[in-house]
Amino acid sequence: MAEVRTRISLKVGSQSHIPAEMVSFHGLNSDKEHVAIIFGQADQIQAVPLVRLHSECLTGDVFHSSRCDCGEQLDEAINQMAEQGGIILYLRQEGRGIGLYNKIDAYKLQSEGMNTYQANNHLGFGDDLRDFTEAGQMLEALSISRIKLMTNNPKKVKALSDYGLTVEKEVNTSTHIKDGNEDYLKAKVDNAGHKLKFD
Numbered sequence: 001m002a003e004v005r006t007r008i009s010l011k012v013g014s015q016s017h018i019p020a021e022m023v024s025f026h027g028l029n030s031d032k033e034h035v036a037i038i039f040g041q042a043d044q045i046q047a048v049p050l051v052r053l054h055s056e057c058l059t060g061d062v063f064h065s066s067r068c069d070c071g072e073q074l075d076e077a078i079n080q081m082a083e084q085g086g087i088i089l090y091l092r093q094e095g096r097g098i099g100l101y102n103k104i105d106a107y108k109l110q111s112e113g114m115n116t117y118q119a120n121n122h123l124g125f126g127d128d129l130r131d132f133t134e135a136g137q138m139l140e141a142l143s144i145s146r147i148k149l150m151t152n153n154p155k156k157v158k159a160l161s162d163y164g165l166t167v168e169k170e171v172n173t174s175t176h177i178k179d180g181n182e183d184y185l186k187a188k189v190d191n192a193g194h195k196l197k198f199d
């Protein structure tokens, strides 16, 4: 199921030339172009690699929007995996699965006072439409069965465990508070049980 592997070199902050491999897949449940980014050949030489499932966030990952923490979490994962190896599954699940245009509609409602979950519900969507089965398929295709999962989201841990993977350890990301995203982070804790720490 893993299809093409190609070498890439990444730059995050002051760290440049971070070597990695990008892997495409065929035969996943949907036609979404999910990719794996593998650091330090972790799939081949580590028995229990560090893994992050990162759901796409164009506004945060690319443009570092102040509304969320996605870009910072992605950079944190890359920095950590550049040191110790690991695998990022970059999942094309924009807006927790509602898509970019709907997320923009949700942002408009959030600007008027709703939190992210209320805004999704107001638009007729559930709190979170993501399905992580394909992440399980991708890890299976890479012959990985035991992982350390980098997340604060209990739903991801449960989904991979239900798929049949062994999550030996949960590694929480830092809490990336910045001007504009505190309510977004607190809503994740209150509505989805994210393990984020606020000092």
Ligand SMILES: Nc1nc2c(ncn2[C@@H]2O[C@H](COP(=O)(O)OP(=O)(O)OP(=O)(O)O)[C@@H](O)[C@H]2O)c(=O)[nH]1
Pocket (backbone or CB within 6 Å): 053, 054, 055, 056, 057, 058, 067, 068, 070, 073, 093, 094, 095, 096, 097, 098, 103, 106, 107, 110, 116, 120, 150, 151, 152, 153, 156, 188, 194
């Ligand atoms: N609907 C909606 N989605 C958002 C909003 N802000 C960010 N997102 C999406 O939320 C998702 C965040 O993905 P992740 O960081 O992988 O997941 P998470 O559930 O926060 O869990 P962690 O592993 O702890 O980071 C992405 O799909 C973003 O596009 C928002 O205001 N509304």
Ligand SMILES: [Zn+2]
Pocket (backbone or CB within 6 Å): 057, 059, 060, 061, 068, 069, 070, 071
């Ligand atoms: Zn985001």
